[in-house]
Amino acid sequence: MQEESVQQMGIIESLASRMALWMNREREGDHIDYLKMKLGIETILTNLSKAVIVYGVAAILGLFLQTLILHLTYAVLRRYSYGLHANSSTVCSIVSIVLFIGTPVLSQYIPFTHLMVIGCGLLFIVLLYRYAPADTDKSPILGAERRRALRNKSVVACAVITGIALLYPDPFIKSLLMLGMAIQLVMILPLTYKLLKRSVKNYEQYETESRSA
Known part of the structure; x- marks a missing residue:
């Protein structure tokens, strides 16, 4: 059954499925184990393929280091504040190219002074404290303690990066x-969710159902 379904998949999903099948046979796992491994491998391969595309274009344009600095800053903050995801891998790749290559080009014309860094840093901290972490309908962030810890880590990460910038x-x-x-702040704002017609505070649905059960 699993072998037959591999033929109907895309390249990355098919490769992930074949690798998961082989690994699952080696460890004699069940179908649930196979699905978990397939999802993990597919996620890794998808992210790798997007990274190759984005950084390949950046290298061609001579913006590799600039894109790396921008992307790492975004990734550090996103690790704790979460936020929106694109609806498809293709859309994600296009948006990533526009943001992580276009922004370094734009930043050459927006030199930040100390005062601008302090002002933006304080604004970012307030927004993070108010809206982070932001979940999605597919990945609700359950547990008030977990959300509080992620919010605090987001604020600390922002303060540290702002300090480095200063x-x-x-x-x-x-x-x-x-x-x-x-860029990451935009991904957690309720206005962005509203413009893209995505639901906010998705954890509330699950926690309300849990309390009423």
Whole structure:
């Protein structure tokens, strides 16, 4: 059954399925084990393929290091504040190219002063404290303690990055650090969710059902 379904999948999903099948046979796992391994491998392969595309384009344009700095800043903050995901891998790749390559080009014309870094840093901290972490309908963040811990870590991460931006003398690097955080902030704002017609605070549905059960 599993072998037959592999033929009807896309390239990445098919490769993930074949790898999961082989690994599952080796460890003599059941169908649930196979599905878990397939999902994990597919996620890794999808992220790798997107990284190759984005950083490949960045390298061709001579923006590899700038894209890396921007992306790492975004990723550090996103680790704790979560936020929106694209509806498909293709859309995600396109948006990633526009944001992580277009923004470094734009940042050359937006030099951040110390005052701008402080002002934006304080604004970001307030927004993170108010809206982080932001979940999705497919990945609700359950548990008030977990959400509180993620919110606090988001605020700390933002404060640390802002401090680094303040200390770093190059205005271009300051811009990359602050704009990297700004991109992630957009991903958690209720206005962004509303414009894209996505639901907010998805955990409430599950926790309400749990309390009423």
